Amino acid sequence: MGAVDDLARRAELHGLIVMGALHDGGRTIVLLGAGPEFWPVFTASGEHADGAPDPVDRWSRRVIGDLAPGLETVFPFGGPPYAPFLKWARDSGAAWDSPVGMLVHETAGLMISYRGAVVFPGELPLPPRPVAPPCAGCAAPCATACPVDALSAARGYDVAACHAFLDTEAGRDCLTQGCRARRACPVSQAFGRDPAQSAFHMKAFHPS
Numbered sequence: 001m002g003a004v005d006d007l008a009r010r011a012e013l014h015g016l017i018v019m020g021a022l023h024d025g026g027r028t029i030v031l032l033g034a035g036p037e038f039w040p041v042f043t044a045s046g047e048h049a050d051g052a053p054d055p056v057d058r059w060s061r062r063v064i065g066d067l068a069p070g071l072e073t074v075f076p077f078g079g080p081p082y083a084p085f086l087k088w089a090r091d092s093g094a095a096w097d098s099p100v101g102m103l104v105h106e107t108a109g110l111m112i113s114y115r116g117a118v119v120f121p122g123e124l125p126l127p128p129r130p131v132a133p134p135c136a137g138c139a140a141p142c143a144t145a146c147p148v149d150a151l152s153a154a155r156g157y158d159v160a161a162c163h164a165f166l167d168t169e170a171g172r173d174c175l176t177q178g179c180r181a182r183r184a185c186p187v188s189q190a191f192g193r194d195p196a197q198s199a200f201h202m203k204a205f206h207p208s
Helices: 003-012 038-043 055-067 085-091 159-166 172-177 180-184 186-191 195-205
Strands: 016-024 027-034 072-074 095-097 103-105 114-121
Touching: 003 016, 003 027, 003 055, 003 114, 016 055, 016 085, 027 085, 038 055, 038 195, 055 072, 055 114, 085 095, 085 103, 085 114, 159 172, 172 180, 172 195, 180 186
Parallel strands: none
Antiparallel strands: 016 027, 027 114, 072 114, 095 103
8 A cells, every 4th residue: 555545544534535646846745635524523523622713723733743743744724825735736636626716626526625735755656637627518507506696717706795695694505504606516515515514614704
């Protein structure tokens, strides 16, 4: 078993999955993200229960650090400066720009959530890359799912319109179930994220 496969096996025990890997400057960078089993693992943790700020970020630092003793670990939070996770995601060949602007992942769809990366010295064998992005041949229901048309690859993200909608009674669906555009993606639907996880992130994004 190779080092990347071994990391993937151990990460799955913590609800994390390999969301891509790439060679970069003589290194191998393995991107780890929240898998379908992440939420029950996280909610059983001390970080979830202690009431301190940024529980998911603190959990990610602890767990990924424990998974990779002696190796460099990098996280998409805690900056600036921020690590180039979006570039790494695209370069890994496992994520692409979607019709609504955010990244879409081969298996997580628009429920993509990077929690950190492990950096191995040297260029290790990489997992197979997808042949085509999931948006190829898709009718793009994500593009029309947002009630206020706040998400668009062409126009960018209208954050103000999104927040304003979430303040309305109609916006409670997004607050409690997660972004409608993300949920509309067929790949997201197959991924099986717990709605409670989406509600948790929506509350952090839009505190009541």
